[in-house]
Amino acid sequence: MSRRSWLLSALAVLPLAACTASGPSAEPSPVAAPALKLVAFDSCAQLEKELRAAAEKSYVAPPPLPGNARALNGAEAASTPDSGSHSGTNVHEVGVDEPDIVKTDGRRIVTISGGVLRVVDTAARRQTGKLDLGLQAFGEPTLLLAGDHALVLADGGGISPLRDDTRIIRPGNGRSEVLLVDLTGGTPRLLSRYRGDGRLVDARQHGSVARVVISSSPDFQFPYRGGPQPENVMEDDRGSIERAPMEAWLPSWEITTGGATTRGRLECSAVSRPESYSGLSMLRVLSFDLNATALxxxxxxAVVADGDAVYGSAGSLYIANNQNWRMNAAGTDAGRAAPPDGTDIYRFSLPPVGQPLYVASGKVPGRLLNQYSMSEWDGHLRVATTSWTDDASAVRVLREKDGKLVEVGAVEGLGRGERIYSVRFIGPRGYVVTFRQTDPLYSLDLAVPQKPRVTGELKITGYSAHLQPVGENRLIGVGQEATAQGRPTGMQVSLFDVTDPAAPRRLDQHVVPGGSSEAESDPHAILWWPANGLLVLPVADARADGALALRVTGDRIEQTTRLAATDADAGPMRRAVVVGDVLWSVTDGGVLASNLSTLKQVGWVDLK
Structure with missing residues (x-):
């Protein structure tokens, strides 16, 4: 393997190398992994010394290629939207908002697509203004909304290009952006722009305060040589790390407001770390008040760690180093990449105002599906994971003790030989879907944290990639129907009755042969309006690319209609929201207005 090829493959695996007393393990632990202990840095000198040492150990040998590393797709469970006269984003926890491409406050609909923010007046049914945000970050931007302000988030993650004379390792880095936009009068106006090192992980909003999570990696520069590589290439790399300034680890940012730009860099005093870490990634949590006039x-x-999944409750923010697509930099005797030994979880407490406080860390075996694999209830964190070795799944219950998230109970052996496709925790109960050829829906009793247990199981063909509560003891599953051999045949919507924990059952099913839905991987795409049992989700098949409207009545799922854009060039339906008695279906090119009761078209707003 050439040195250049090794470096490119290393970008995907380096963040997992850990500096521990016993060294990295080639096999995951068969029992619960030990909790991570919180350790604070005493000074910048200590921070520099330990980060440099950890980074050097991560370059002991060229890591193997990722091999069979895979990104796990799957759906996320979501909660009931706001119950007022307009809908809200379909989110995990009621009262904790999540960024999305469409927001409404009942007076207006705000959309973002292609770096352009648009505002639609729902009463006048017209676009009142649009703003090209001039984004440099390449990820699909999303937004949050409070009062007359929107907060736009754009991911700058990616791999920096290699220059002719150097090779720059910045795994997952780039410059992410946060923008504060004034919406007064329906004409959007940029107030302030934050641009900082790192990739945008996610964000959560409680009240008017948004907590934004960004992960950055150190900026190391190494000499680049073409052709055969010298034997001492790794020693050269160690030397480059030794010469790297402290600033290589500390992310910087710039803030532009009213034509004036200020710059800053993370201070050592803001950094903490768990007992085990690699020195190659740093998470920072930022707090922005959307009611402010500038950022x-x-x-x-900050904490010296990496993170992929964010889960937020009213008082806590959890960040998990999910590792579901990475492979450990340590190889086995056979030269293969070894799987990670578990998932690290970091908890921050969230005061009503001011900075979050990093308070606890823990570790669980296996990998998470996504943020909905975590749920906080009655002082405990429930976590669902799938093993790296045998694809058996488990639900573990953790409790905070002396700065550690300690396991107090577990139920293991779910779906052996399969992996988790969706998870939903509702109070003292939990539901887990695993799949390989059939779909076992497991019902769990979590009322006693020390003794979680499986109470029932339902096997059906296909799988649910998202579980949506639709009333007491009712769940909607959105996923794929499949053959008995596990081959997907089309999108399916299932209605489950979970009244009896020992015997969950499917009451009804709606299948779109050959169809698929964005909602299978992103629950923000689902609208559930309980007032009239309306379920709307985007769907694409050989017939059309629009939205499917269903009604859930009693034990039945009834298809109402397929909604399609008036303009053939408007693009696929992405989201649906309710404002008063109107259902708004949003595409990149326009917004379709339909009567909420009859679903007859009453208007079309062109967004081009």
Missing amino acids: GDGEPV
Whole structure:
């Protein structure tokens, strides 16, 4: 393997190398992994020394190619939207908002697509303004909304290009952006722009305060040589790390407001770490008040760690180093990449105002599906994971003790030989779907944290990639129907009755042969309006690319209609929202207005 090829493959695996007393393990632990202990840095000198040492150990040998590493797709469970006169984003926890491409406050619909923010007046049924945000970050932007302000988030993650004379390792780095936009009068106006090192992981909003999570990696520069590589290439790399300034680890940012730009860099005093870490990634949590007139530096709180999944409750923010697509940099005796030994979880407490506080860390065996694999209830964190070795799944219950998230109970052996496709926790109960050829829907009793147990199981063909509560003891599953051999045949919507924990059952099913839905991988795409049992989700098949409207009545799922854009060039339906008695279906090119009761078209707003 050439040195250049090794470096490119290393970008995907380096963040997992851990500096521990016993060294990395080639096999995951068969029992619960030990909790991570919180350790604070005493000074910048200590921070620099330990980060440099950890980074050097991560370059002991060229890591193997990722091999069979795979990105796990799957759906996320979501909660009931706002119950007022307009719908809200379909989110995990009621009262904790999540970024999405469409938001409404009942007076207006705000959309973002292609770096352009647009505002639609729902009463006048017309577009009142649009703003090209001039984004440099390449990820699909999303937004949050509070009062007359929107907060736009754009991911700058990616791999920096190689220059002719150097090779720059910045795995997952780039410059992410946070923008504050004024919506007064329906004409959007940019107030402030934050641009900082790192990739945008996710964000959560409680009240008017948004907590934004960004992960950055150190900026190391190494000499680049073409052709055969010298034997001492790794020693050269160690030397480059030794010469790297402290600033290589500390992310920087710039804030532009009213034509004036200020710059800053993370201070050592803002950084904490768990007992085990690699020195190659740093998470920072930023706090922005959407009611402010300009952005500040976000009062960053940082931890030396990586993160992929964010889960938020009213008082906590959890960040998990999910590792579901990475492979450990340590190889086995056979030269293969070894799977990670578990998932690290970091908890921040969230005061009503001010900075979050990093308070606890823990570790669980296996990998998470996504943020909905975590749920906080009655002082405990429930976590669902799938093993790296035998694809058996488990639900573990953790409790905070002396700065550690400690396991107090577990139920293991779910769906052996399969993996988790969806998870939903509702109070003292949990539901887990695993799949390989059939779909076992497991019902769990979590009322006693020390003794979680499986109470029932339902086997059906296909799988649910998202579980949506639709009333007491009712769940909607959105996923794929499949043959007995596990081959997907089309999108399916299932209605489950979970009244009896020992015997969950499917009451009804709607299948779109050959169809698929964005909602299978992103639950924000689902609208559930309980007032009239309306379920709307985007769907694409050989017939059309639009939205499917269903009604859930009693024990039945009834198809109402397929909604399609008036303009053939408007693009696929992405989201649906309710404002008063109107259902709005949003595409990149326009918004379709339909009567909420009859679903007859009453208007079309062109967004081009």
